[in-house]
Amino acid sequence: MTTLVNEKNVQFNEEGFMTDFSQWDKEVAEMIAAKEGIPVLTPKHWEVINWLQEQHKSKNPLTIRKVGGSGITDIKEFYALFPNGPLKKAAKISGIPKPVSCI
Amino acid sequence: MTSRNIIILGAGSAGTMMANHLRGKLDRNEWNITIVDEVEIHYYQPGFLFLPFGIYDEHEIQKPIKKFIPHDVQLLHTTIDRVEPETNLVHMTDGSALHYDILIIASGCNIAPEEVEGMKGELWYQDIFDFYSFKGAKALHEKLANWEGGKLVIHITEMPIKCPVAPLEFAFLADDFFRHKGMRNEVEITYVTPLSGAFTKPFASKKLGHLIEDKGIKLVTDFCVERIDNKTKTLHDYGGQEVNFDLLVTVPLNKGAEYVGRSGFGDDLNYVPTDKFTLQTTIAPNIFAIGDATSLPASKAGSVAHFESEVLTQNILDFINDDPLSAKFDGHANCFVETGNHKALLIDFNYDHEPVDGTFPFNGVGPMQLMEESLMNHMGKLGFKWIYWNVLMKGRTIPFIHPTMDTSGKHLEHETLNK
Structure with missing residues (x-):
């Protein structure tokens, strides 16, 4: 599935997660966020997004509890920033894969 | 020549397999092997899933640890205080210390119900149970025998957990259990997960998602528990969701x-930072880790520990010979998944490949079918207890099943995982 963002083709899988991180930029993130019901990404959102991307780069598996222990935000605020399924939503906006279990 | 010491911390599945493998490979005059565990009973942990439903009784899933440790490996029942990598010492709580040349950390993982407010409160083992400990599974068996029905909630606190499919299997077996008791209509089963679905991999979701619906199991996703109210019997999550229960089975x-x-080298959940291919830790070159104790992005499961034990044995022999570590673990896991009604699935996967359909272990022949419910897989799961006690824990290998995953016989074109 391809969506045009600022004349750039961005690839998504069936669930709406990006399949090629090299296509990610701030405008793409804002477009996904708007689709997910977050009209404005605040500096706090960006801090969380950057942290998630760093963790993904270091191949650290992501959990909600880990975000809460990141020092950037606590779990309550994380839910407020990305309502209803914060980890899934934040991963989507960050352009990284959905956190999964083995099956 | 003075002999040198290998110390294994933990005499569960991984530690026991390592003791057996290494004792068979190393000269007794050159190498002493010591294995340390504070408890004396070895539990067949996959049996904890069956104990609550009376499919296994408590006696067939426990044996003395010493039965599986070779006689020329020293077994110590003592409590570890901390490891000191700078001096190559393991300090015990009784003040004694052991010196190692090579250390293997195999002390697994355990439940920590005290981490969630209200989990280990007044309802613990009254209306709130775990089935990840012998005590919890046994108490739950007694509870289920006389339970009159109501809202049964099966809940996962947070990943990673030991045997990630076990809670789902519990839900399927519970559905079966109450059906056979003729009281399924009186029980509402809800599955509550911090993940985005009961199945999270696209192929598994497509192929198996219907099981949840077919069995009438309600699903609550993206639920990160904040606290449990014992008075109102309610799970509260950080996002404001609430789930009521009469009987809570939580992981x-x-x-x-x-x-x-206490040793200062674990991550936030006390897992040991370990190279996912070589199983050497990042703490020191002479410290290795295996099984549930590691930080590896592999499943915490007995099959993983089994495959790792073959890799780690080779790498320890390489380390002793001053050779580069030659064996690489690929994240291979192979698990039977109970789906109820005397059926089970078989899944086979690794770091790079998600579970897909196909034949196992022989390409095009089987006899096992991957990702398909069958009676044969169920028999395989039940038969595995014998293999565990008589083959795996004695350091023997299973014919035709290799530590690295075989891609032949698998429909890898069905993979949809983005990495």
């Missing part, structure tokens, strides 16, 4: 051993 947060935290 508490899983954590590595306390001494890992």
